[in-house]
Amino acid sequence: MKNLKSILVASFLTVGIFSTTVFTSCDPDPCQDVICNNGGTCTDGTCTCKAGYEGTDCSTLSRTKFIGTYTGNETCTVGTDSYSIQCTTNSDDTKFNIINLYNNSPQLTAIASADGNSFTIPSQTVGAGVTASGSGAITSNSITITYTISDGVSTNTCTYTGTK
Numbered sequence: 596m597k598n599l600k601s602i603l604v605a606s607f608l609t610v611g612i613f614s615t616t617v618f619t620s621c622d623p624d625p626c627q628d629v630i631c632n633n634g635g636t637c638t639d640g641t642c643t644c645k646a647g648y649e650g651t652d653c654s655t656l657s658r659t660k661f662i663g664t665y666t667g668n669e670t671c672t673v674g675t676d677s678y679s680i681q682c683t684t685n686s687d688d689t690k691f692n693i694i695n696l697y698n699n700s701p702q703l704t705a706i707a708s709a710d711g712n713s714f715t716i717p718s719q720t721v722g723a724g725v726t727a728s729g730s731g732a733i734t735s736n737s738i739t740i741t742y743t744i745s746d747g748v749s750t751n752t753c754t755y756t757g758t759k
Contacts (some may be wrong), residue, residue: 647689649711657707658684658691661714665738667757669698673749680757682738696727696755697744703727716742 625640634645635653644653666679678698685691685704693703693716701721705714718728721744729742736759743752 644709645689646709647707649709655711656688657709657711658689658714660711660733661691661705661707661738663759665757665759667738667755669753669755671751671753673751680755693740696740696742697753701725701727703742705731716740 626637629637629640629642630652631637631642631644632652632654633648635642635648637643642651642653644650647657649655649657661682662684664679664681667677669676669678676698678695680696681692681694682705683692683694690704690706691714693705694700696703699722703716703719703721705716707714712734713732714730716727716729716731718726721727725744725746727742727744729740731738731740731742733739738755738757738759740755741753742755743750745751
């Protein structure tokens with residue numbers, strides 16, 4: 596009877612120690628209660644947002660901060676100018692329109708980057724045989740756009756800096 600008691604006590608202790616080890620060594624999934632919106636993914640409890648979205652849960656449109664009217668100056672390889680541009684919404688949530696860049700009223704489409712403070716202007720036609728492309732960034736209420744415009748014969752590289 597003493598042997599049976601000793602075996603049962605040893606068995607309970609073994610099961611208890613094993614259970615304690617198993618249950619205390621399991622780490623909960625840090626992404627279990629994290630919801631990342633708009634296609635964002637969770638890694639180690641933090642959302643990584645797709646381009647065009649930002650915030651702790653990827654629910655903020657990055658382009659929102661770019662929308663507005665900016666007045667500024669432009670320096671190009673050929674010439675300088677002072678004028679205003681407008682940044683407006685686009686039907687695609689990750690994009691916005693830039694109107695009047697080059698002080699010549701073309702409308703360009705820009706794509707907000709994943710960092711939320713910069714954007715690209717993919718190569719696009721802005722007039723008969725005229726293309727433009729570039730990139731830019733915003734800091735507080737100041738926007739800087741560096742772009743190249745070309746008519747197939749000549750190219751002009753410009754930097755526009757404006758304030759809302």
